[in-house]
Amino acid sequence: MVQSILSAKDVVIKFSLRGRVLTAIRGASLELYEGQTLAIVGESGSGKSVFTKSFVGMLDTNGWVESGSIMFEEQDIAKFKGDKQWSTIRGKKIAMVFQDPMTSLNPLRTIGMQIQEVVELHHHLKAAEAKKRTIEILTDVGISSPEDRYSQFPHEFSGGMRQRVVIAIAIACNPKILICDEPTTALDVTIQAQILELIRKLQEQYNLTVIYITHDLGVVANVADQVAVMYAGDIIEYGTAGDIFYNAQHPYTWALLSSLPQLGIKGQPLYSIKGTPPNLFNEIKGDAFAPRNPKALKIDYVERPPYFQVSPTHYARTWLLDPRSPKMDPPETIKHMREKFVRYSV
Amino acid sequence: MSQTTNRELLIDVKNLRVEFNVKAKEPFVAVNDVSFHIFKGETFGLVGESGSGKTTIGRAIVRINGTAGGDVMFKGRKINGDIPKALDYEVTQKIQMIFQDPMASLNERAKVDYIVSEGLYNTKAYKDEGERKAKVEAALAAVGLLPEFASRFPHEFSGGQRQRIGVARALIMEPEFIIADEPISALDVSIRAQVINLLSELQKSKGLTYMFIAHDLSVVRFITDRVAVISKGKIVELAETEELFAHPLHPYTRSLLSAVPVPDPIEEKKKRAIYYDPLSHDYSVHKPKWVEIRPGHYILGNDPELEEYNAMLAK
Ligand SMILES: Nc1ncnc2c1ncn2[C@@H]1O[C@H](COP(=O)(O)OP(=O)(O)OP(=O)(O)O)[C@@H](O)[C@H]1O
Numbered sequence: 001m002v003q004s005i006l007s008a009k010d011v012v013i014k015f016s017l018r019g020r021v022l023t024a025i026r027g028a029s030l031e032l033y034e035g036q037t038l039a040i041v042g043e044s045g046s047g048k049s050v051f052t053k054s055f056v057g058m059l060d061t062n063g064w065v066e067s068g069s070i071m072f073e074e075q076d077i078a079k080f081k082g083d084k085q086w087s088t089i090r091g092k093k094i095a096m097v098f099q100d101p102m103t104s105l106n107p108l109r110t111i112g113m114q115i116q117e118v119v120e121l122h123h124h125l126k127a128a129e130a131k132k133r134t135i136e137i138l139t140d141v142g143i144s145s146p147e148d149r150y151s152q153f154p155h156e157f158s159g160g161m162r163q164r165v166v167i168a169i170a171i172a173c174n175p176k177i178l179i180c181d182e183p184t185t186a187l188d189v190t191i192q193a194q195i196l197e198l199i200r201k202l203q204e205q206y207n208l209t210v211i212y213i214t215h216d217l218g219v220v221a222n223v224a225d226q227v228a229v230m231y232a233g234d235i236i237e238y239g240t241a242g243d244i245f246y247n248a249q250h251p252y253t254w255a256l257l258s259s260l261p262q263l264g265i266k267g268q269p270l271y272s273i274k275g276t277p278p279n280l281f282n283e284i285k286g287d288a289f290a291p292r293n294p295k296a297l298k299i300d301y302v303e304r305p306p307y308f309q310v311s312p313t314h315y316a317r318t319w320l321l322d323p324r325s326p327k328m329d330p331p332e333t334i335k336h337m338r339e340k341f342v343r344y345s346v
Numbered sequence: 347m348s349q350t351t352n353r354e355l356l357i358d359v360k361n362l363r364v365e366f367n368v369k370a371k372e373p374f375v376a377v378n379d380v381s382f383h384i385f386k387g388e389t390f391g392l393v394g395e396s397g398s399g400k401t402t403i404g405r406a407i408v409r410i411n412g413t414a415g416g417d418v419m420f421k422g423r424k425i426n427g428d429i430p431k432a433l434d435y436e437v438t439q440k441i442q443m444i445f446q447d448p449m450a451s452l453n454e455r456a457k458v459d460y461i462v463s464e465g466l467y468n469t470k471a472y473k474d475e476g477e478r479k480a481k482v483e484a485a486l487a488a489v490g491l492l493p494e495f496a497s498r499f500p501h502e503f504s505g506g507q508r509q510r511i512g513v514a515r516a517l518i519m520e521p522e523f524i525i526a527d528e529p530i531s532a533l534d535v536s537i538r539a540q541v542i543n544l545l546s547e548l549q550k551s552k553g554l555t556y557m558f559i560a561h562d563l564s565v566v567r568f569i570t571d572r573v574a575v576i577s578k579g580k581i582v583e584l585a586e587t588e589e590l591f592a593h594p595l596h597p598y599t600r601s602l603l604s605a606v607p608v609p610d611p612i613e614e615k616k617k618r619a620i621y622y623d624p625l626s627h628d629y630s631v632h633k634p635k636w637v638e639i640r641p642g643h644y645i646l647g648n649d650p651e652l653e654e655y656n657a658m659l660a661k
């Protein structure tokens with residue numbers, strides 16, 4: 001039986017911005033299972049980064065967890081205050097790799113020193129051994145001529161190489177949970193495949209639990225055991241990869257799948273969701289996606305839907321699952337979606 | 347569109363070489379003898395290994411990186427190296443680059459309003475404050491951002507929102523040629539679709555030309571007319587998009603296509619990617635050449651390899 005390793009309940013996160021308050025996360029809950037990979041997908045700005053940053057106490061200084069709990073190793077880390085408390089968890093037990101590698105690297109220090117520092121601190125190694133280990137790590141993440149690369153600076157690396165270094169630093173500490181926030185967005189697909197393979201290998205080796213945030217649904221299909229779909233600061237659907245790809249229930253998830261470039265026809269516009277996401281400064285009433293859903297129900301504008309259970313592994317927050325609602329089919333485009341994908345025969 | 351003869355050339359890159367001085371005896375050659383041309387109105391894709399020199403090529407065209415050899419021609423005029431001030435000015439306005447790293451490329455201390463207007467300020471391409479403000483608002487709207495975002499700072503945005511700021515600051519200049527370096531990588535699929543639709547629309551209405559650098563090959567397949575595949579600073583294959591996806595020949599191209607993730611968990615979990623070993627080429631006796639193996643389909647290979655590629659095509 002899989003065991004829960006982290007459990008977030010009704011988390012609300014707010015930011016204060018020049019005197020006004022915006023709510024970035026609106027009561028999101030999430031269960032993370034040991035040794036499994038959870039992919040988080042969803043609209044840009046829906047709170048994927050903010051939500052997961054709160055698991056490592058890395059919210060920007062103008063943000064805070066207003067309410068809710070995040071249980072990890074019998075502690076409510078949502079209540080943690082200050083770097084002293086966080087230092088027992090961040091980087092050591094829960095490590096995070098960011099979307100933008102430059103934010104995690106110091107532009108003024110060599111790549112080698114930045115990894116070595118972590119290795120020395122964490123594994124209590126002497127400089128010479130730590131350097132050896134650092135070069136091994138660089139090799140592990142696929143950097144060629146690691147000895148030369150060791151003494152180069154971040155700006156001398158390509159975008160993709162920088163990201164691999166950041167991953168190298170994160171895994172140097174053997175964390176329990178690795179949060180990857182779009183780690184392969186800047187990589188070519190062959191190196192991406194290698195990184196995914198690397199993460200899988202580490203996962204088996206150390207029973208690592210992985211949260212993988214990405215916009216690439218192909219990558220989700222590759223890595224995910226579970227998938228959480230976010231919209232406007234909330235998780236609106238949750239299930240196994242199969243549940244989400246083959247049996248999606250929420251209109252936002254339908255719209256997301258319909259926008260896949262693989263379903264587009266060359267020369268014609270791609271499907272895209274009309275309208276803009278809600279202004280997070282305002283209070284959101286009902287189903288946050290309703291104003292952009294041409295087939296929204298009346299109740300969608302009035303009351304926020306609860307989670308309905310579709311199967312023991314699958315939940316969705318949509319009134320469509322209420323027995324009183326009219327039956328609605330997913331859009332034609334995503335029915336039999338599998339048959340429309342081209343697989344390159346090489 | 348394969349009438350290569352009577353189409354207007356917009357960009358012609360010939361034997362481009364870019365070097366970096368690293369702390370080694372020899373300079374590091376990031377771009378090595380790269381040649382390609384781009385027709386007016388087309389979308390030219392540049393795909394390949396990370397670290398292979400795609401961004402560097404883009405930066406050499408917009409004159410951020412100096413060149414160590416070769417020519418970059420824009421509408422028949424050489425624009426690399428020392429050029430007259432007036433031409434430099436023209437290039438600054440007409441060729442825009444959307445930068446890859448949204449966080450690193452945006453000035454953190456400036457508000458979005460300034461960031462998006464920067465090119466306008468540099469070229470004084472507006473009548474008055476009112477016109478500038480209107481242009482900023484229109485550019486933000488074009489990429490799906492609210493006008494009120496103009497008064498925010500970059501760190502107050504999500505990754506995808508920042509990337510769209512980068513697109514807006516290029517569009518505002520009304521350029522003729524846009525080098526889009528991973529312009530959509532951090533966007534969710536729906537906004538990605540919106541930006542792609544927007545780029546196609548602008549292309550139709552304004553006759554824009556794009557060089558599109560991307561790792562997402564599903565998108566590349568959807569929007570480009572021709573694609574060049576680059577590996578280790580060299581272009582190894584170039585063809586019309588459909589031809590390339592249907593008949594990939596070079597082992598690097600084939601490994602790239604084999605690794606494209608498909609949004610289908612059942613398929614994806616049993617997929618095996620082919621790895622490319624750059625050392626698999628034996629160029630000690632037979633030197634590689636750049637040949638047109640089929641009309642419009644170019645490939646880098648030596649005689650034995652070309653024979654093999656011809657056999658693959660004959661099948
Ligand atoms: N420091 C901050 N101050 C104010 N608002 C913020 C701050 N950081 C994030 N936000 C807002 O919080 C919301 C959620 O942002 P977040 O970065 O989590 O989005 P995301 O889902 O990761 O998007 P993307 O896919 O584009 O990375 C966004 O609307 C963003 O503008």
Ligand SMILES: Nc1ncnc2c1ncn2[C@@H]1O[C@H](COP(=O)(O)OP(=O)(O)OP(=O)(O)O)[C@@H](O)[C@H]1O
Pocket residue numbers: 155156157158159160161186187188366367368374376394395396397398399400401402403446
């Ligand atoms: N300023 C610099 N100094 C030294 N080396 C550099 C510099 N800029 C780039 N390089 C090197 O040039 C090569 C090409 O880098 P470039 O950024 O063009 O790659 P890319 O193809 O855009 O990769 P990615 O897909 O990862 O963005 C890399 O090996 C990189 O390390």
Ligand SMILES: [Mg+2]
Pocket residue numbers: 048049050099181504505506
């Ligand atoms: Mg994010």
Ligand SMILES: [Mg+2]
Pocket residue numbers: 158159400401402446527
């Ligand atoms: Mg690049």
